[in-house]
Amino acid sequence: MNKKITLKQLAVISNFSVSTISKALSDNNEISTETKKKIKEIAKLYNYKPNAMARSLKSKKTKTIGVIIPNILAHYFAKVLVGIEHEVSRRGYNIITCISDESYKKEVKSIEMLASGSVDGFLVSLSKESQIKNNYDHFTTVIDDGLPVVMFDRTSNAVKCDKVIINDFEAAYNATNALLESSCKKIIFVSPIGGTNVGIERANGYRKAINDYFKDTVKPEVFNFTDYTVFTDKLDAYLEKNRPDGIVTSDELSAIFAMNLAISKGYKIPEELAIIGFTDGILSRNSNPPLTIVNQNETELGRIAAATLIKRIEGKAQSEFITHVVETAIIFRKSSKKIVAV
Amino acid sequence: MNKKITLKQLAVISNFSVSTISKALSDNNEISTETKKKIKEIAKLYNYKPNAMARSLKSKKTKTIGVIIPNILAHYFAKVLVGIEHEVSRRGYNIITCISDESYKKEVKSIEMLASGSVDGFLVSLSKESQIKNNYDHFTTVIDDGLPVVMFDRTSNAVKCDKVIINDFEAAYNATNALLESSCKKIIFVSPIGGTNVGIERANGYRKAINDYFKDTVKPEVFNFTDYTVFTDKLDAYLEKNRPDGIVTSDELSAIFAMNLAISKGYKIPEELAIIGFTDGILSRNSNPPLTIVNQNETELGRIAAATLIKRIEGKAQSEFITHVVETAIIFRKSSKKIVAV
DNA sequence: CTGAAAGCGCTAACAA
DNA sequence: TTGTTAGCGCTTTCAG
Secondary structure (H helix, E strand, O other), X not given: OOOOOOHXXXXXXXXXXXXXXXXXXOOOOOOOHHHHXXXXXXXXXXXXXXXXXXXXXXXXXXXXXXXXXXXXXXXXXXXXHHHHHHHHHHOOOEEEEEEOOOOHHHHHHHHHHHHOOOOOEEEEOOOHHHHHHOOOHHHHHHHHOOOOEEEEOOOOOOOOOEEEEEOHHHHHHHHHHHHHHOOOOOEEEEEOOOOOHHHHHHHHHHHHHHHHHHOOOOOOEEEEOOOHHHHHHHHHHHHHHOOOOEEEEOOOHHHHHHHHHHHHOOOOXXXXXXXXEEOOOHHHHHOOOOOEEEEOOHHHXXXXXXXXXXXXXXXXXXXXXXXXXXXXXEEOOOOOOOOOOO | OOOOOOHHHHHHHHOOOHHHHHXXXXXXOOOOHHHHHHHHHHHHHOOOXXXXXXXXXXXXXXXXXXXXXXXXXXXXXXHHHHHHHHHHHHOOOEEEXXXXXXXXXXXXXXXXXHHOOOOOEEEEOOOHHHHHHOOOHHHHHHXXXXXXXXXXXXXXXXXXXXXXEXXXXXXXXXXXXXXXXXXXXXXXXXXOOOOOHHHHHHHHHHHHHHHHHHOOOOOOEEEEOOOHHHHHHHHHHHHHHOOOOEEEEOOOHXXXXXXXXXXXXXXXXXXXXXXXXXXXOHHHHHOOOOOEEEEOOHHHHXXXXXXXXXXXXXXXXXXXXXXXXXXXXXXXXXXXXXOOOO
C-alpha cells in the first residue's frame, strides 16, 4: 500500500518549498526553467498526482457534472448518456449518474446529495412523478445557489434554465402524417409517458395531424398507460373489436409490444397495420419486421446538452437561457407502408 | 444567486464557535441538548449543507465509487448498472460512471483521472482491448495505492481483487446441453466477445458440451467476430451451405441478429433452428419469437459487486479476496424446442 | 526567481 | 459544555 504522495512530501524530498513546486508543476513562469525541469522529474519519479478534493476545495470547481435520468434501461436514455459521457470526458469532466426511477423523491434526494459541493452543475431529464406533481422547487433551489442546470427531453417551463429538446409536437405530427400519407385511415396513439411534457406534446401532435387530415370528422384516440400488463389487455381488447390500420407510439418499447401483440392476433404488418414509434434503438432495428421510427438523434442531443452545461459552468454562455431544438427524422423500415404520392 | 452558507458564517450568525456548531450538527454528545437544538434550528433556517469536498479532504473518504464499463448500450451492462446504482445510493454513496468503449486507453485515462482522490474504490468490467493486450497495470497501481477494486463479469486472474462473476463455462455448457437435449444435432457457437475471458470460457463450455455429447465425433464450430456486417455475411454464407439446427451465442444481440438472418433465409424457428443466447434483456423478451436465454441475474450481480466494494472500502471485508459466483438459469422461450425426456 | 503564509470548509484534539 | 487551534492538500498572494 503505496499511499499517495503529497506536495508537502515532495517539498521535503526536493528541498524546494511547497509553493515553488506547485507553481513549477503548473508551469507558472515565475519559476526558472531549470527548477521546473528538476521538479517535474521528481514529481514523475514519485508519480505525483494532485489531490482532486483539495484542488476542488480551493478552486470551487469539481470538474464533475451530476446527471439525473429517469431510467437507464430505456434505450433512449442510454444513448443520450453516451453522448453526454463522450462530450464530458473530452472536456476533462466526469459525470455522477443518478437514476431517479421516475420518482420525485429520489430525484430530490439525488439533487440534494450532489448540490453541496460535489458537482459544478446538473444535466437532467425530469421524472414522471415530478412532472405529474408539477413540483420543481429542488431545481430552482440549486439554480439559486449558483449551480447551472440544463434540462433535456423532459423539461418544464417552470424552471428557468437552458434546455435541449426535440420538437415533440411536430415530430409526432409528422409521424402520424407519414401513416396517413401511406393511406392509413384509422390510426391510434399509444403512450407510456402520458404524464410527461414529452408525452403530452406528442399526443397533441398526433391529434392535430388527425384533425387536420380528416377535417375533424374522425376522432383521435389516445391510449395512455403506465402498466404494460394492463396496456396489453386493453390493446388486445381494442384490436379484437376494432380494426385500426395504424399505430403511433411515443416511445420504442410500446411500439414493439403493440406490434408483437398485433402479430399474435394475426394482423399483417404493415399491410393491415402500420406502426411507427420513437427512438432509433436496438429494439427497433432488430425487431421483426424492423420498426419505422422517429430518430431523435439521442447521442447528439446528449452531446449538446453536455456542451451547453459546460459552457454555462465556465461562464462562457450568454446570459439569456437558450433552448436548443435537435432535429428529428423519420427512418422508414418495414413496419410501415410506402408513402403514396398525392 | 444565494451562495451556499458555511460553518463560519453560521458561527457569526449564531454566536457559537465553528467547532461547537460542527459538533452540534453531528450530534456529538459534548454539546448540550439546548445548544444543539438552537444550532440545528439556525442551520435549518439557513439551509446549511456541509461542503462535500471539505469533508472529503478531511476524512479521506469521498463516498463515491468509480464505475468503469465497456459499453452502456449493451443491455447487460445497463442492468448491472441499475443494480449498482440501487445498492450504492441506498448506502449513501454516489457513482462516477466512465464508459471505456472497449478501449484500453480510455480505461487507463478514467482510472487515472479518478484515482487521485475522487473516489473510494472502483467497480470495473474490463474492456476488450485490455483483455487482448493482457495489460492490467493500471489496476494493480491503484490497488497498491490503497484503492479497492471489485471486478465483475470481465475479470482477470492477473489482478488480485474481489470478483463477482457467473460460471461462464458451466452456463454455456448447460445452454448447449439444453439444445442437445431438445435433439439438435448440429450446433454452432457465435460470439462477439471472443477476446474476453467471458467469451473464451463460454466458448469452452460449448465445446465441452459438444465433445461430451458426441464423444468427440462431431467438431465444435466457434464463430468469433467483432464487426456485425462481416459477421452477417459470414453467417449468411454458412447458413447457405450448411444446415445447422442450433445456435448458441455468448450474448443477446448476436442471437437476435442470427435469428433474424435465419428467418430471412427461410429457417423455421425453432423447428429447423433453435437459438439460445445470454442476457435476459429487452431484446430477447420482445423478439419474435422470444429468445431462450441464460439469465445472468445482472441486476443482482451489480448489487453484489457494489456491496462487496463498499464492505472493502469500509474495512469490513475479510482480508482474503473473494470471488462471488452468481447463479444463472436458462429461461425457455420460443426460440428453442421442448427438451425431450431421455 | 523562491518561499512564507493565508485560507478554501471542515473535523477533532486539546484547552479552558 | 464550549472554544481555540491545527491541519487535510492545494493555490495564490505577498515578501524577500
